[in-house]
Amino acid sequence: MSLKTKLLATVLSATSLFAGGTAMADTLRMGVEGAYAPFSKKEADGTLSGFDIDIALALCAELNRECELVEQEWDGMIPALIANKYDAIVASMSITEDRKKKVDFTEKYYFTPSRFIAKEGTEIELTQEGTKGVKIGVLRGTTLQCHVEKMYPDADIKLYNTQEDVFADLVAGRLDLQLNNTLQAIDGFLNTPQGEGFAFLGEDVDDIECMGEGTGIAVRKGDPLAEELSAAIKAIRANGTYDEINDKYFDIDIYGK
Amino acid sequence: MENERSFLEYLRDFSETSSPLDFVLIYDNLGKFFEGALVTLQLTFLALFIGGLIAIPLAIARAYRKPGLNQVIWGYTYAFRGTPLLVQTYLLYFGLGQFEAVRTSFLWDPILSDPWWCVLIAFTLNTAAYTTEFLRGAIETTPKGEIEAAKACGMSPLTRMRLVELPSAFRRALPAYSNEVIFTLHGSVIASTVTLQDLLGVGRWLNGRYYLAYEGFVTAMLFYMAIVFLISLGFKYAERRYLGHLQPREVDPSERAPIAA
Missing domain, CATH: 3.40.190.10 (Periplasmic binding protein-like II)
Known part of the structure; x- marks a missing residue:
């Protein structure tokens, strides 16, 4: 075995090791931001917190799927979704006509002016x-x-x-x-x-x-995940999880009418 | 007019059917890219010009080991060559703005509050540091013979510097300087991180405005490539002109001296 093939084999086994760790079939990768308090912010220890983060985790739990939060700076949010860096954007993104040309949205999960x-x-x-x-x-x-x-x-x-x-x-x-x-x-x-x-x-x-018609979760065009997530939003609205998260951050119900 | 419309129609058709890029958006905003290129070129060449002027005396002081001065300049070039340009720009732009004393000083209103000036200052100090060091190297490697010849002609140290050492050093520094010019151009993208609409800034604006992934970057990239191409061309010409005596010479075979039998 030449050095080159040996190297290649090592790299391949290393990557497959990583892939095995993260790419579980039922993992849902949520694209989030981290500089938009109180919706998303970074704690001193580097962990993410905020309304968007809690909603993302609650939706994963509702859908019974493993959650992976992927951090992304704002102006690359939609490109990174399209490039398959994650499966959905939970980052206070308003539902607008221009964006709908690029991605699909769930029903709104909050609306604030x-x-x-x-x-x-x-x-x-x-x-x-x-x-x-x-x-x-x-x-x-x-x-x-x-x-x-x-x-x-x-x-x-x-x-x-x-x-x-x-x-x-x-x-x-x-x-x-x-x-x-x-x-x-x-x-x-x-x-x-x-x-x-x-x-x-x-x-x-x-x-x-x-400004659009509210804040929704964006997914790639044609992804059935949009309906699943819309249903999950309804479910956490109904079972009190949403209110619990809402009250943690705000005095009013930010879901709107 | 008729021609232009059919071209645009073709572009629209191509963008919608077969191309992953939206060329119509790029075409419609080309003017903005040219404005951005102007900002980029302005910042790059102003910084290079002022930085170059600063670098010449600093390089001489370093090359001649002027006591005290030499160490201070070394500290300056070490600090600016040892830290990323992005960090230097952020410190100047966001860092200084934190202090009330800076915000109320006379320097704030016309200069430090303006991102254009902050970026120009950061770029200038950065390129001056690099230029100082390789110019110092070029001065130090002046062939002894040239200096002795100048002395033999009775030149004073100042005249010697002006007529012999500096011109000779500039020639030797030319290839290194072409790198510095291109690196400064590349580094100028940092302007877009502090709200300036330079070439990359326009690209990011386009991406942000229409929620695109590539169009803005690809267009900016092509503009940068064109600028670098022109710069390289300029240096190629300058090197042939000023370093011609160092180039391998083509000799006509008929003029070759016959090999002694």
């Missing part, structure tokens, strides 16, 4: 005229990017890789405005020491075309 945040006392009129040259920060590849680029084309729109970076630049004064989910903004920013001196500006954003 989005709203702008600025320094207290900021007076900016939320119109195309009023936002001329105003620096607006949003997470890249979100419904929010769609909304601000459509409504405020004359603004100076800045795109970020994580929501935490958006808040950091808002605090540093590099941004005049930022737009995101109100619940995430309250718990992840306004109620933290970092968010002192900042407040909501304007009303909840109303834009079905960009």
